[in-house]
Amino acid sequence: MQALNQSVAVGPMGFSIGQLLIILAFGVALLTGALIGRRHRTPTADTLLNLLLIALVGARLVFVARYWSSYDGFLSLLDIRDGGFDPLGGLLAGLGYAAWRLWRSPRQRVPLGGALLAGLLAWGLTAGPLLLMEDRGRPLPDTPLTTLAGDPIDLPSLAEDQGQPLVVNLWATWCPPCRREMPVFEQAQDEASYITFAFVNQGEDVALVNRFLDEQSLELGNVLLDARTALGDVTGAMAMPTTLFYDAEGRLVDTHFGELSHATLRQGLERLR
Structure with missing residues (x-):
């Protein structure tokens, strides 16, 4: 829906x-x-x-x-x-x-x-x-996604495998605020071991995404592809970047529209504890 x-x-x-x-x-x-x-x-x-x-x-x-x-x-x-x-x-x-x-x-x-x-x-x-x-406690969408290796995956299965709160970032390489906030996420992913992060690229192919990650020297886990931008439609996020914060039970507890800094990401992560 x-x-x-x-x-x-x-x-x-x-x-x-x-x-x-x-x-x-x-x-x-x-x-x-x-x-x-x-x-x-x-x-x-x-x-x-x-x-x-x-x-x-x-x-x-x-x-x-x-x-x-x-x-x-x-x-x-x-x-x-x-x-x-x-x-x-x-x-x-x-x-x-x-x-x-x-x-x-x-x-x-x-x-x-x-x-x-x-x-x-x-x-x-x-x-x-x-x-x-709008039910803020709505569950994780099961929109079909793919990994950079081409394997099918969805967010509920990722969350189930990790058993942790999940932060989902919707982004694209052409989006300046998305590019600026990626180092913030990279640091948070290294420091917040109790959180699983997923970076769902909207509408771009694997070659472009890999080239961007290499050029920016970014080491991010769980970079996923949403070729049809279906996740944005399902979650109602029409602008990028958008970051969704889900608790360990897979319920949405917060949404941030626009660029995140260390401070605003910290605020979102605090709500997941």
Whole structure:
């Protein structure tokens, strides 16, 4: 059975459904604030943009503080391509700023309060049903794959042989973030002996994959081929890279869309313990 799409590819960029819903909710908040603010002659757009920025900065700072040891320099702390954000930290930072603005600016209370309420309702009414429809505990798909040697294999049999949690990375050689995160996986595969890693190439042939591994001097185990990109369809992952985290019973416990850093991979692995 094909899963609900969990991500959307827009040209070379990929967005998770959760990210798109946040963008939608923020757009609703901006529109509502503009409409109510016009009636009260009080603009809210700048305040809402500041709120979003403060929430993002707060979420990033909390995440970095939690995984400080996984970053190797100041520039890596600023590289938000790894998706390292702490939702609770961002929520608290955003709510704190919103409360401060509502207290300091009485004229903005009605339009800003209406905008925030509309945004929260938009997010809740869209994200809630999707969470109910999408079973995060769904089992490993038995999509037919092949090894680099040409032998048939599937993920359930791999997981059964190893008897460990399984991390499945969907990637391609043409995908820049996929290429950047491969050394991160190589190191994790050497260090995390309690985890099995599988690298499922999407739509490319064995010669191209072997050439890429040789050129990059990568030593990865369980590099598999999905010539028809069927696994992406089954799991609902339409953008690459996508990394799926399954527990030892073969149940999906987490999904990461986009590039992984040492910190965000560590966060995903912690959820498998």
